Amino acid sequence: MNRDEIISILSEDNPVKTEELFRRARAVRAQEFSNKIFLYGFVYFSTWCRNNCNFCYYRTSNTIPRYRKDASEIIAIAELLAESGVNLIDLTMGEDMAYHKESFASVFDLIQEIKDRTGLPVMISPGVVEHSWIDRFSDLGTEWYALYQETHNKELFARLRTGQDYDERMNAKLYARDRGMLIEEGILTGVGESVADIADSLLEMGRIAARQVRVMSFVPQKGIPMEQVKKPEPSQELKIIALLRLLYPKALIPASLDIDGIKGLEGRINAGANVVTSIIPPRSGLAGVAQNSMDVDEGGRTVAEAAQILRNIGLEPASAKEYITYLTMLREASS
Ligand code: SAM
Ligand code: MD0
Ligand code: SF4
Numbered sequence: 310m311n312r313d314e315i316i317s318i319l320s321e322d323n324p325v326k327t328e329e330l331f332r333r334a335r336a337v338r339a340q341e342f343s344n345k346i347f348l349y350g351f352v353y354f355s356t357w358c359r360n361n362c363n364f365c366y367y368r369t370s371n372t373i374p375r376y377r378k379d380a381s382e383i384i385a386i387a388e389l390l391a392e393s394g395v396n397l398i399d400l401t402m403g404e405d406m407a408y409h410k411e412s413f414a415s416v417f418d419l420i421q422e423i424k425d426r427t428g429l430p431v432m433i434s435p436g437v438v439e440h441s442w443i444d445r446f447s448d449l450g451t452e453w454y455a456l457y458q459e460t461h462n463k464e465l466f467a468r469l470r471t472g473q474d475y476d477e478r479m480n481a482k483l484y485a486r487d488r489g490m491l492i493e494e495g496i497l498t499g500v501g502e503s504v505a506d507i508a509d510s511l512l513e514m515g516r517i518a519a520r521q522v523r524v525m526s527f528v529p530q531k532g533i534p535m536e537q538v539k540k541p542e543p544s545q546e547l548k549i550i551a552l553l554r555l556l557y558p559k560a561l562i563p564a565s566l567d568i569d570g571i572k573g574l575e576g577r578i579n580a581g582a583n584v585v586t587s588i589i590p591p592r593s594g595l596a597g598v599a600q601n602s603m604d605v606d607e608g609g610r611t612v613a614e615a616a617q618i619l620r621n622i623g624l625e626p627a628s629a630k631e632y633i634t635y636l637t638m639l640r641e642a643s644s
Contacts, residue, residue, distance in 0.1 A: 310556055315508040319548060327544060334551035334581030337558045345627040346619050347561065347584045347635075348612055349397045349432070350390030353595050354378045354419075358403025360436070362470050364459075364500060366530035366601055367403050373532065376594070377407060380415060384422055389590045391427035394612040396632035398423055399455070399586065401434035401598065408435075413442045420449050429629060430636060432493070437473070437481045447488040452636060453521065454485035457495030460502055461510045469500055479517075486518060491639060493561075494519035498549060499527035499541030507549060511556055520639050521561040521584070524549040526568050528599040543569075547580040554581030559639070566615075567597040570604035574618050585615045 318330065355377040361368045367375070378386075387398045400419065402408070408416055413435075420431055432453035433446055446454065458478060459469050466475045486492045494517060496502075496510045514522045526546045529536055546568070553562050563586040564577030574585060589595055589610045597605060604610045616626045627635075 310552070312505075312508045312512060315511060315552060315556075316504050318552060319504040319507055319545075327548060330548065330551045330555075331580050334554040335579065337554050338581050338583055341558050342583050344624045345583075345631060346578065346624050347397070347627050347632050348395045348588055348615060349399050349563075349584055349586045350387065350393075350395035351399050351401065351567075351587045351589055351595075351597075352383060352386055352390070353401045353598060354383045355402040355405040355408070356596060357405040357407065358436075359406055359409075360404050360470070361472060363534045364469055364497060364527055364530075365598075366533060367598075368533060371530075371532045376596075377405065378595075380419055380422070383419060384426060386590060386593050386595065387423045387427055389593070390588065391429055393588075393590065394616070394626065394629075395429070395588055396627060396629050397430045397432055397452070398427060399432040399434060399453075401455075402436070404436040409438075413438065413445070417445055417449060420446070420451055424450065430633065437478050440481070440484050443481065443485050443488060443490075446485070447490050452491055453493060454482065454490045455493040455495075455521070456482045456485075457493070457497075457523070458482075458510075459495070459497045460500070460506055461496075461513045462502065462506045465500070465502055465506065469497070482519075483517060486643075489640075489644070491520045491636070491643070492517070493521035493523065495523035495525065496549075497527050498524055498545050499538070500535070501538075511549070511552055514553075515557060518643065519560075520643065521563070522553050522557060523563045523565070523586075524553070525565055525599060528568055543576070547576055550577060550580040550582050559642075565599070566604065566610045567599040570600070571609040571614050571618070574615060575622060578619065578622065578624065585619075588612060588615065 430452040564582035566587040
């Protein structure tokens with residue numbers, strides 16, 4: 310599919326054609342993954358951040374309650390998630406200066422400990438960090454480095470990630486890839502991008518060889534500059550998911566529970582996603598990224614809830630072993 314074709318599909322507003330797009334995306338997923346869907350546990354362990362992203366609730370200028378969890382608590386949550394049946398632990402943080410000041414020493418310890426105790430692959434979502442720290446992630450065997458550009462239009466990037474450097478962010482990701490880590494790239498939709506910007510992003514994701522690729526709808530947050538910007542039409546994110554599946558049949562594509570909670574799962578899976586992300590144990594005291602509360606304490610964002618929804622549409626949660634086998638295949642294909 311070329312740029313013009315992507316633009317034309319994104320500009321199309323015909324429900325019959327959109328349904329056909331989703332059906333094709335599901336067929337491609339079935340061919341590559343049969344009926345298996347992966348599940349990721351999400352551990353947002355520090356909500357402190359030095360940055361001021363205009364779309365983010367946790368931007369430094371927003372006066373909100375914040376937390377930084379103790380290692381023992383983080384490890385206990387990761388173990389709970391592992392026992393509940395997730396395939397990976399995603400360790401996510403704001404760009405918290407407390408960790409930067411100690412050159413990330415406790416984050417490295419955390420990764421090691423969680424790998425040892427759960428035996429699961431780990432994704433680190435630390436924001437932009439020094440290359441020597443990425444070396445360390447790689448040496449620890451950290452499978453994934455997640456870092457979302459949000460857009461590949463540099464002007465729009467400057468407006469969204471105010472004060473941050475586009476190339477520095479991109480280079481951190483490429484460096485991680487070159488050090489043998491799998492990388493996840495992502496965009497936001499509903500943040501003032503054009504359909505051409507989206508097409509450019511989708512193609513760029515392939516060029517940088519991101520093995521997990523995502524889109525998330527912007528969710529308006531209290532106290533941020535974009536508070537009044539409306540959430541985009543739900544079909545926009547779903548169409549982008551389907552396009553990602555058609556462009557990159559083997560990619561891992563998240564259906565994030567962070568945008569619409571558990572009720573948003575089925576639509577995203579039916580558009581071609583194959584990973585349920587943002588699974589959080591109930592009452593863990595942890596927040597989401599795009600939704601700081603939705604379904605978290607109500608216990609809606611668990612493996613049990615997600616598995617039931619998947620089974621109702623003829624799909625099955627993958628085992629840890631199946632996920633590890635898949636990653637081995639991806640890494641061999643990358644090297
Ligand atoms: N602080 C690190 C960083 O920014 O790379 C790690 C956190 S990262 C996983 C947070 C991601 O959540 C952002 O990259 C963005 O894609 C998404 N996000 C943040 N605020 C959002 C919002 N209001 N609506 C939708 N997605 C949002
Ligand atoms: C998600 N809340 O998947 C998570 C987060 C960070 N690697 C992922 C954005 O929805
Ligand atoms: Fe910080 Fe990440 Fe939020 Fe930006 S998106 S303000 S870097 S937590």
